[in-house]
Amino acid sequence: MDIKPDTDVGAHVSFENVNVEFPIYSSHGRSLKRSMLQFTTAGRVGLSSDDRLVVRALKSLSFEAKHGDRIGLIGRNGSGKSTLLRALAGVYEPVSGLVRIRGRVQSLIDINLGLDIEASGYENIRVRCLLRGVGKKQLERRMEDIAEVTELGEFLHMPVRTYSSGMVLRLGFAISTSMVPDILLMDEWIGVGDSTFVEKAQKRLREMVGASGILFIASHNAEIIEKTCNRVLWLDQGDIRMDGCPNEVLKAYGDCAS
Numbered sequence: 583m584d585i586k587p588d589t590d591v592g593a594h595v596s597f598e599n600v601n602v603e604f605p606i607y608s609s610h611g612r613s614l615k616r617s618m619l620q621f622t623t624a625g626r627v628g629l630s631s632d633d634r635l636v637v638r639a640l641k642s643l644s645f646e647a648k649h650g651d652r653i654g655l656i657g658r659n660g661s662g663k664s665t666l667l668r669a670l671a672g673v674y675e676p677v678s679g680l681v682r683i684r685g686r687v688q689s690l691i692d693i694n695l696g697l698d699i700e701a702s703g704y705e706n707i708r709v710r711c712l713l714r715g716v717g718k719k720q721l722e723r724r725m726e727d728i729a730e731v732t733e734l735g736e737f738l739h740m741p742v743r744t745y746s747s748g749m750v751l752r753l754g755f756a757i758s759t760s761m762v763p764d765i766l767l768m769d770e771w772i773g774v775g776d777s778t779f780v781e782k783a784q785k786r787l788r789e790m791v792g793a794s795g796i797l798f799i800a801s802h803n804a805e806i807i808e809k810t811c812n813r814v815l816w817l818d819q820g821d822i823r824m825d826g827c828p829n830e831v832l833k834a835y836g837d838c839a840s
């Protein structure tokens with residue numbers, strides 16, 4: 583795969599003929615390969631260039647996204663939405679094609695990923711801030727801001743393994759939403775916390791979405807897509823079936839499903 587650095591200003595994404603494949607490791611035997619290839623998978627299971635059986639999750643996918651785009655990803659289960667988000671996040675490396683990404687990417691796909699459960703809440707906040715390049719001068723203030731959002735008080739001095747699942751989510755959410763990225767990735771709209779936290783969390787999330795350069799959100803909820811997005815990509819079998827304004831694409835998608 584060829585990743586080219588981009589140096590102009592403003593968030594920008596382009597995918598050119600991007601292919602992402604997942605090998606099916608247990609299928610080395612010829613007869614098994616043959617029988618799996620005969621399954622009706624609409625071309626999603628196939629042979630890679632080195633003759634391995636693979637699931638083709640993205641197939642020659644091409645699109646461009648510009649600063650200001652709020653892109654909803656829709657499509658049936660298995661159409662490639664999460665794979666596209668993970669390719670944008672750099673988690674999945676395409677087997678071929680060209681990905682260009684200009685800007686800092688922040689994924690809210692798994693907000694608790696990377697939390698060290700043996701370390702305290704404060705230690706986790708500190709490490710994450712340092713990893714994101716927060717300088718020493720701003721560190722204390724930034725840490726206090728995040729701590730305040732969690733509303734976890736003295737619990738922040740205790741190891742994360744002593745937290746309830748809701749408390750872990752508050753910590754992960756507060757950390758993940760502490761910096762506005764150029765490119766924001768979400769797999770469904772996040773709803774975290776109990777009734778006292780949820781309103782504050784939603785406001786923070788809306789502000790982060792509004793301030794980010796480009797948003798990608800995969801969702802099965804048409805209302806969320808309509809409210810949040812100015813453009814929709816309808817994915818079908820790993821490729822784009824339609825790209826347009828939310829009303830138009832959601833209508834075509836709905837007509838196709840009914």
Ligand SMILES: Nc1ncnc2c1ncn2[C@@H]1O[C@H](COP(=O)(O)OP(=O)(O)OP(=O)(O)O)[C@@H](O)[C@H]1O
Nearest residue numbers: 604626637639657658659660661662663664665666
């Ligand atoms: N880790 C994996 N190993 C093998 N195949 C995978 C893996 N992850 C995804 N796939 C396959 O890639 C295709 C796209 O999956 P993906 O998760 O991107 O779909 P999706 O549109 O996000 O679906 P959903 O709406 O169910 O979340 C599917 O055919 C799926 O079976």
